[in-house]
Amino acid sequence: MRNILKDLLEPFALEAAKKEANRLPSAELVLQLMDIEPKKRALAFWLIDKDKAIQVFEYMRPEQQAELITAMSSGEMNDLINTLEIDDRVRLFGELPAKVTKKVIANLNPIDRTGVDLLLGFPEDSVGRMMNIRYLAVKENITVGLTQELIRESNLKDNQLDLIFVVDNQRYYRGFVRTIDLLKQDSEVLIGELLSTPVVAISAKEENLKAVKLLQDYELPAIPVVDSEGRLIGDVTFDDVIHLVEEEIDESTLSQAGVGNLLSRDKIWSDRLVKGSPWYSIRLRIAFLIVTLLGGMLVGGVIETFEEVIETIPAAAVFIPLVMDMGGNVGTQSTTVFARGMAWEQINLNRYFFYILREARIGLLMGLILGSVSGAIAYFWQGIPNDIPQIGIVVAIALVVVVITGAVLGALLPWVMLKLGFDHGPGADPLITTIKDFTGLWVYFSLATWLIEAV
Structure with missing residues (x-):
């Protein structure tokens, strides 16, 4: 479905788009509004009829309201806030920056300011903070x-x-x-x-x-x-x-899935890494990098074990970076997809096993494609000139293995770390790199030994 609100920003179709937008349900207009870049969102909002715009604003989540309202001028902000009930204003103030909230409250009329002060006087998660003071x-x-x-x-x-x-x-x-x-x-x-x-x-x-x-x-x-x-x-x-009902349902679903409050915990970890003490970030990140350091030593041991293969067939060393890097890139892609899917609640935690199978299937298909292309290149580039055509098969199979490994580990390790109570942000990639490099090179050199009969 096309975004009618984007059409509102086009001057030649303004009136027709405005009539069409006003006929759409408020919930649909919220989705379309959030699809517009933040700088133009306030303009599109005020191009809707005022009564319709207020309905759309009431359908938005507090964090969406705050994002929209901070892009408005002071006059627009005050006009909109004055249409809200006292409890809705207080809920919105909880999402706005402190400076903006203080400025808005100062511009309220004395009666409304008294109502806001009353609600703000109660604890944040209390009934008094969200109660309605207009009743009969x-x-x-x-x-x-x-x-x-x-x-x-x-x-x-x-x-x-x-x-x-x-x-x-x-x-x-x-x-x-x-x-x-x-x-x-x-x-x-x-x-x-x-x-x-x-x-x-x-x-x-x-x-x-x-x-x-x-x-x-x-x-x-x-x-x-x-x-x-x-x-x-x-x-x-x-x-x-x-x-609150929506949050309770979400938390209940997470609890039944055996993950508790992972999403809020993940936000806390992110806040500490981004805004907290630099020493916290250094301690946490370097701990996982030490794992990578030790893993690099193990990978070096694999290369040393198959040193005779490299001495007998120097061409085999050409593809070591390819085997190591490809799996790492795939693993990084998978962890990124996982993190974004969790943030947007697009991953069904009750069916996570099927998500892992999906990533394995994607990894297999990507591995077959990349392995075929790389194997063909290895065959013509190093295989035929050096009289070792088997190198193409070795590279192809090794890439299939590392790509599948990277895809599965990229989806599985962040999940396991969350289940165990660890921050997957700085920890997943180093672990994936270590496991993938060790596995990939072992498979690569084992196949080279077996197929080329170098030892």
């Missing part, structure tokens, strides 16, 4: 008729009016009434007589995942949030916790 609460001694009038006059969204919360004169929470139930009651009935049971509420200081559990257990559209004394201060809806 009535006192228990008012009538159904008056409550219905308050609902009609309210400017809250439909999903914010599913439940009407009930409090006493000191705002202590007493329970809730479903809006739909008010339609069945006489207008003179007191709200306090219609309270649903049991009375469910959650403290603002509780862990946010507990709100998810209450919503699931009681099948309610919202859970009231109370302060330490039991006074109503907000609520939490499914819209507020949907990102």
Whole structure:
């Protein structure tokens, strides 16, 4: 499907593309927007109709919102943030750079700033940090008729009016009434007589995942949030916790696959390597390079073992770099594919065995192609002139072996290292290089000995 938002950036097709973009679902426009280079993303966003653009922004993940909003001018940024609910703003502030957040908060009107300060005063993973402070609460001694009038006059969204919360004169929470139930009651009935049971509420200081559990257990559209004394201060809806539900599902899937929280652990390792102390990076990387050093000694021992082959057939030495380098390049490709697949959650951890088989099959096909080409070149280049045509077969088979080995190790070793709790970033390639070089050269010289009968 073509990217309509990219067409918006073309002046000659602007109006037609704009009409077409406004007809697309907001979720589809999010995907198209993120496919545009960051520098042009804000421009494409503001070319959509304003109401549609706001819907698109609400569909985006907080980190995507932050990336988009930091590319905007101060005026555009403030206009967009002013359309968000207080809890959505606070969630966004958690992704923005501290300087940008401070600047945005300073530009809020006093009422909104008070709401933001209230939510930011709670711990990061608490219910209070993500609660909604726009809700409808009535006192228990008012009538159904008056409550219905308050609902009609309210400017809250439909999903914010599913439940009407009930409090006493000191705002202590007493329970809730479903809006739909008010339609069945006489207008003179007191709200306090219609309270649903049991009375469910959650403290603002509780862990946010507990709100998810209450919503699931009681099948309610919202859970009231109370302060330490039991006074109503907000609520939490499914819209507020949907990102937590997604994270919980992801973590559950990873746990069932036996890898725990690998993705977040991998991010921590990456942060320490990129932003942490240089000595941490040196200690970690040099440890794996020492493995490569020892492996190089072992490879040197292989070459020494087959020294007579090289003395008898000097042409065999010509292809040592080819055998060593080709497997290493394939292994690096496989580790890169693995790292990117993990980052984008494209690798199914429950079916990882099939992923390894896929890499082995790819390695076999690449090995056959590269081995055939290299074997033919070796045959005509060194085989015929030196009267050793078998060198072509030796090179071909050796390349098939090292390419398959590199492909499988490139996919398998990072996975094994993660399972064992090691950082695969600086460690996988040195191990692959050592194993691949040793295996490749051993196969190469063994075949040379056997086929050429050099010893």
